[in-house]
Amino acid sequence: MRVIEGERVTKYFGGLAAVSNVDFHVDNGEIVGLIGPNGAGKTTLFNLISAAIALKSGVIRFKGEKISGLKPYQICRMGVSRTFQSVKVFSNLSVLQNVMLGSLYGAPAGMSDADANSEATELLEFVGLSNVSMIPAKDLTLANQ
Amino acid sequence: MDIIKFTSKKSFSIGFIGFVLVLLAALPLYAKGYTPILLTSIFMYVILSVSWTLFSGPTGYMSLATAAFFGVGIYTAAFLGKTLPLPVFIISGGLISSIVALLVGALTLRLRGIYFAIFTFGLVMLISNLLLFWELHAMETRGRFVVIVDYNTIYYTMLIIFVALMLTAYFIRRSKFGLALQSIGENEEAAAHIGINVTLVKVVNFAVSAFFIGAAGATIATRWTYVDPYIAFNPLFSFLPVLMAIFGGMGQLYGPVIGAVIFAYLQEILITRFAELYMLIFGVILVFSILYIPNGLVGLIQKWRKGGQAGEHASN
Known part of the structure; x- marks a missing residue:
């Protein structure tokens, strides 16, 4: 297909x-x-x-x-997502909020705040960023962004 | 440990806010005449500056349309105030401002940066001159009288609008709508590609902010008793809220509140004591505050609270 x-x-x-x-x-x-x-x-x-x-x-x-x-x-x-050639994170939002935005708005049906929060937490754990989830995204190293 | 500390701090601030509200609500019982009138004007500036921050703070769109929405509210009161009861014409003032914001927002929120600022400022001039033209040619009078309302009633109306605005602003900041607004300010293109309907979010927020500005305009009009387009659409009402918000700091909800309270009170003192020098002193304070406290009073408070903790994370 x-x-x-x-x-x-x-x-x-x-x-x-x-x-x-x-x-x-x-x-x-x-x-x-x-x-x-x-x-x-x-x-x-x-x-x-x-x-x-x-x-x-x-x-x-x-x-x-x-x-x-x-x-x-x-x-x-x-269901089509993209990234940009130069990383575009929401620098002043926390790492968790950055990921939550995707869960909140990216899905066709939308998601409750609590669900989005837990999904984002899981995802961050998966990529190994849970220890920095509360710091502003601009403070991550470029690779972690 | 942290959680206990957090909740006790939270209940303390709720208690504090409650106490201040009770004091304010009971004000006309123990203070008469000048105090409620002064506080009405301070509340008006607080409403303008918080409403401005509600939209321009997170999105980074510099709106100079405050005077336009304010003036629309004032003129709504002038037209409807004599025939309709107070709550109705004040809510109408807010709603008509909202509608103007929806139309203008849908048209212009694609403009970025300086272009948006200029256009919104042009809106103030446009509405003002259209009204003047219409008054002179169709009505053959300039200006009109507004229904007079008892000053305690005006005070309570302003207080109610203020409380409603603070609640709205608080819940927007905490909601996913608020998060979307912030992401637009950070990077609009990325926000659109993460699934946010950026146009809708911006326009709706613009209209919400205009509602409170319009309602405040309709309320204060009853104290001014006579208005004409130049009084109602005074460009100063576009700039003052911005200055107050910058002075107070936009990082926290209470920033523009502090900024507006201090500035409005200062204006009152300066205008009565040094009528000729007041704009000069005002300007000097502003220049120094922008130079030395760029994040506003909020930034100063946070810096002082954190002490040496700042710069803990390595920035890279």
């Missing part, structure tokens, strides 16, 4: 075609990498998928449903 697919995805920056008529798909269970030289449009393609920027033409589908044209938060709630 196709998890994510794009058809003739195109984006221009002024006169420059950053992404031009790209067809791609990722199947269930696949791990796919995208490579290319600087300026090839890799990040732009990710930005188009997560709707950080709007595409000019083409269609992107997730599990058969069209996601191009939706807002970033809607795409996220459908």
Whole structure:
């Protein structure tokens, strides 16, 4: 089954075609990498998928449903998540709050505060950050961020 | 051990707040005339500055629309005050301000930084001049009289709005809505990609903050008795709340409260004793407080409380 697919995805920056008529798909269970030289449009393609920027033409589908044209938060709630090239943590929030935000808003149904708190605590334990869960995220080492 | 300490501290602060509220609620019984009038004006500034912080504090959007919402509240009281009972026209003042905030917010909250600040300030000028134009051409009068209300009633109305605002602000800070607001201030793009409907959160919060500003405007209008667009939409009401919040510190809920109380009281003293020098003294205090206590009084208090504990975590 196709998890994510794009058809003739195109984006221009002024006169420059950053992404031009790209067809791609990722199947269930696949791990796919995208490579290319600087300026090839890799990040732009990710930005188009997560709707950080709007595409000019083409269609992107997730599990058969069209996601191009939706807002970033809607795409996220459908189950598409992304990270950024430079880490973007909410620096003045605690590590726990950073993770809780994902539990609170990322799921389609939403979650109660208590559930989100316990889920975030478990996740932090899993990655070994529970001892620093209360400090502001900006005080973590770059690797831990 | 820590938990016991925490709960006893918490019940102490609840007790303290309760005590102050009782004192304030009983005020007209033991103080007459000047004191309730002075406190009404202090409460008004507290409401403006806390409301401003409610939106601009966590999100980092610098709103200068306070005077616009305030003026809309004032003019609502001027239009409706003579025909409707007090609670109705005050709530209407709040609601109409909220509606203006919803419209303006939906239109402009995509602007960031300085552009948002300028636009919101432009809004003050726009509404003010539209009203003036309309008054001069359609009504052929400038300004209007507002219904007069007993000063104790105004005092209690302001107190109720203040308490409602503090409760709202407290619960927003603790809720997931508050967390979302903070994440928007930290990094809006990441907030959107973590599943937060950033536009909705911002606009709703903007409208909530405008509600209290508008309600305070409708209340104080009854004390001013005569208003015209220049009085109602005085740009000073856009800047003062910002200054008060910065002076008090935005890190804690009580920051803008302290800032507004001190500034409003100072204004009262300076205006009566040194009428000509008051703006000058005001400005000097402000410059020094921004230079030497950038995190406001709250920052100063926290620094003093923590003592040497600051800088415990290695920053990297």
